Amino acid sequence: MRISDCDFSLALSRQGSAAADTDLLTVVIPFLNEQEVLPICLSRLRPLLRGQGYPYEILFVDDGSTDDSVALLRTLATTDPSIRIVCLSRNFGKEAAMSAGLAHARGAVVVILDADLQDPPELIPSMVQAWKAGADVVCMRRRSRSGEGLVKRLSAYAYYRLLSRLSRSRIPSDTGDFRLMSRRAVDALLKLPERCRYMKGLYAWIGMPTTVIDYDRASRAAGKTKWTFLDLFGLAMEGMTSFSTAPLRWATAVGAVVALLGGGFGLAIVIKAFVSGDEAPGYPSLMAMMTLFSGIQLLTIGLLGEYLGKTYIESKQRPIYLVKEIIESTRPAVATQLGDE
Ligand code: UDP
Ligand code: MG
Numbered sequence: 001m002r003i004s005d006c007d008f009s010l011a012l013s014r015q016g017s018a019a020a021d022t023d024l025l026t027v028v029i030p031f032l033n034e035q036e037v038l039p040i041c042l043s044r045l046r047p048l049l050r051g052q053g054y055p056y057e058i059l060f061v062d063d064g065s066t067d068d069s070v071a072l073l074r075t076l077a078t079t080d081p082s083i084r085i086v087c088l089s090r091n092f093g094k095e096a097a098m099s100a101g102l103a104h105a106r107g108a109v110v111v112i113l114d115a116d117l118q119d120p121p122e123l124i125p126s127m128v129q130a131w132k133a134g135a136d137v138v139c140m141r142r143r144s145r146s147g148e149g150l151v152k153r154l155s156a157y158a159y160y161r162l163l164s165r166l167s168r169s170r171i172p173s174d175t176g177d178f179r180l181m182s183r184r185a186v187d188a189l190l191k192l193p194e195r196c197r198y199m200k201g202l203y204a205w206i207g208m209p210t211t212v213i214d215y216d217r218a219s220r221a222a223g224k225t226k227w228t229f230l231d232l233f234g235l236a237m238e239g240m241t242s243f244s245t246a247p248l249r250w251a252t253a254v255g256a257v258v259a260l261l262g263g264g265f266g267l268a269i270v271i272k273a274f275v276s277g278d279e280a281p282g283y284p285s286l287m288a289m290m291t292l293f294s295g296i297q298l299l300t301i302g303l304l305g306e307y308l309g310k311t312y313i314e315s316k317q318r319p320i321y322l323v324k325e326i327i328e329s330t331r332p333a334v335a336t337q338l339g340d341e
Contacts, residue, residue, distance in 0.1 A: 025049070025056040025128065026107030030097035031115040032063040036222035038072060038115060045113075045121045049082075052125060059084050060115075061101040064091030074327055081329035089322040094226075095197040096321040098177060102186050104326070111180045117221035119178035126213060127180040136208035138180040139172055142217045152232075159236055163200075166244040171204040172212060179203065194242075195320055196310050198235070201243040241306045248307065251300040258296055262289065 027045065031038065042058070049056045062070050062085060070087060077083040086104050088097060098112060109131055113119050119140065127138045160173040177199060181189070188206040227235075240247060272278065 022108050023055055024107040024109075025052075025054055025124075026059050026105035026110045027056065027121075027124070028059050028061065028098065028101030028105055028110055028112045029115050030061040030063055030094050030101055030112075031065065031069060032091060032094075032097075032226050033065045033067045033069060034115040034223055035065075035067045035069045035072060037117065037220070038069055040221050041115050041117055041121075042076065044117065046080075046082075048121055048124065052128070054128075057082050057084060057106060059086065059101055059105055061085075061097040061104075062087040063094065063097040064088055070327075077327050077329055079329075083329070085325075085327040086323055087325040087327065089324040092321040094177070095199050098199055099190075099197055100321045100323065102181075103190055105186065108183050109180060110183075110186050112177050114178065116223060118218050119176075120215065120218060123213070123215055124180075130211040130213065131180055131182060133211075134209060135180075135211035136182040136185045137203065137206075137210040139175045139203075139210055139212045140178040141172065141212050141214050142174045142176065143214045144216045155232075159239075163239055163243075166240060166246045171200055171239075171243070172210075175200070175212070182208075184208070195314050195316075195318060196238060196242050197320060198239045198242040201239055205243075237306060241303075241310060245307075247303055251303050254296060255300060258293065262293065265289070 027049070029041070034041075045058065049058075060073055060083065062073075070085065073083065073085050077085060084104070086100055088100060092100075101112065102110060109128065111124055111127060113121060123140065127140070130138045156174070160171070164171050164173060185206060185208050188208070189202055192202055192205070194202075
């Protein structure tokens, strides 16, 4: 077992990828506190990969777990050389953890999988099939989402449609991170230097021949979701402002329309005062207009702030994540063939 302790390597995506093995399949699994689900995940994944007959590695990315997940995997990695674990120095978020996984993957082809088995590993063979048929990206589209509430489903539906209207690169609806990518696609992704990593947008940005496969999204096998409503809202804002400047244009358009309306209203009051000699009856209408305008102004300033904040974060040039430790077996290379245990 080789443990490079506290290897705070600057894990910049720009550094490029690990050397690719021509025939190897890497399954990247980012996780945060998934001790209940990891054994179930491995027990479903390993027989499946072994049965395929091509070499594979399972690359776990620990996104700052505080439970026993890492200890559990560490024990498993001593006997199974196909398991590697990249431990990040703290919780950087799933988007960063996936970037870490892609940067450390050695495979000619990479599949990203959630640890909670909402993405059925049984679909991997058909994804590999599509890759062999020439696709660089095999995107998995959710036909159904069991175990998710009505509000989450409705908001996801509306959000994906809004996003694809906003951005120039087509972000396919109802696709998540469950996907296969060829080495060419992974290397292209790793070349994108931005710190604000909205992966759904980045996947779409690189383009490349893509095949879409529909699947039914299962419920979590165990444990709880790590996303709160606020996290999802944050991610949604990130998506919209990372991949489109259209909201800024909307703000300008709304500002122009409201200013015209306000000007017209003011003019009408002045004309009326001249014609009828009345004093403009004012307070309620004034209050209503002021509230409306201040609301629009604040919204627009907030929107500008989102973009400015993003520029600020990018300008600091910090790495996307830091690696604390890489746990892997010292047994020959990336392990793998059938029954190699
Ligand atoms: N995850 C992660 N870092 C985080 C949050 C989540 O690596 O900060 C992992 C999590 O362990 C799981 C995957 O991302 O493997 C999807 O998370 P989850 O199932 O909680 O999200 P949901 O499916 O509810 O959207
Ligand atoms: Mg999940």
